[in-house]
Amino acid sequence: AQSVTQPDIHITxxxxxxxxxRCNYSYGATPYLFWYVQSPGQGLQLLLKYFSGDTLVQxxxxxxxxxxxxxxxxxxxxxxxxxxxxxxxxxxxxxGGFQKLVFxxxxxxxxxx
Amino acid sequence: xxxxxxxxxxxxxxxxxxxxxxxxxxxxxATTMFWYRQFPKxxxxxxxxxxxxxxxxxxxxxxxxxxxxxxASLTLSTLTVTSAHPEDSSFYICSASGGRGGNTEAFFGQGxxxxxx
Numbered sequence: 001a002q003s004v005t006q007p008d009i010h011i012t013x014x015x016x017x018x019x020x021x022r023c024n025y026s027y028g029a030t031p032y033l034f035w036y037v038q039s040p041g042q043g044l045q046l047l048l049k050y051f052s053g054d055t056l057v058q059x060x061x062x063x064x065x066x067x068x069x070x071x072x073x074x075x076x077x078x079x080x081x082x083x084x085x086x087x088x089x090x091x092x093x094x095x096g097g098f099q100k101l102v103f104x105x106x107x108x109x110x111x112x113x
Numbered sequence: 114x115x116x117x118x119x120x121x122x123x124x125x126x127x128x129x130x131x132x133x134x135x136x137x138x139x140x141x142x143a144t145t146m147f148w149y150r151q152f153p154k155x156x157x158x159x160x161x162x163x164x165x166x167x168x169x170x171x172x173x174x175x176x177x178x179x180x181x182x183x184x185a186s187l188t189l190s191t192l193t194v195t196s197a198h199p200e201d202s203s204f205y206i207c208s209a210s211g212g213r214g215g216n217t218e219a220f221f222g223q224g225x226x227x228x229x230x
Contacts, residue, residue, distance in 0.1 A: 041122065
């Protein structure tokens with residue numbers, strides 16, 4: 001069965017600094033991988049996804065993620081964090097695209113002035 | 114992206130009562146809807162998948178008689194927690210997809226925090 005690990009529960013980054021959120025997955029076949037963001041009181045918003053092809057995926061809001069099969073990782077990055085990026089971030093793996101997603105426990109991003 | 118509205122956002126109910134949570138797709142027809150549950154500091158766990166016109170498919174360990182799912186129309190799915198108990202207190206979130214294929218994006222509602230007292 002597939003699983004997702006987000007080792008960092010909280011991360012604090014200074015505004016303007018770079019960000020990397022870690023995600024490791026376990027899945028036997030080629031995974032479908034996702035990053036979602038959730039702001040307080042709001043639903044999950046898709047930041048980016050990887051289905052196949054180029055392993056460096058560009059998403060919305062300036063985020064990108066790199067799929068590394070050898071490390072079973074799909075880390076999320078942003079070169080310069082804005083205060084509005086403070087939120088909860090979830091990594092997920094899908095056995096069949098968007099169907100039946102398995103989520104990590106989330107990483108809460110705090111942005112300091 | 115498409116809009117999925119979930120109602121209520123918060124609900125408190127007494128132990129033994131039932132509570133209904135609605136998930137609506139506002140600007141598209143949702144062929145498939147998903148219900149997730151999230152315990153504090155844990156992952157979102159898929160509870161069930163419902164396709165319009167057929168019965169919901171429940172994940173292993175989810176009591177179908179406890180969590181009744183009705184995909185009443187192409188824009189509405191409901192989750193009823195029957196005879197709720199404090200251990201049912203959780204964050205419930207739905208997502209809706211306009212297709213049955215895996216590549217069709219599923220959009221999430223804002224979630225419902227259920228507290229059973």
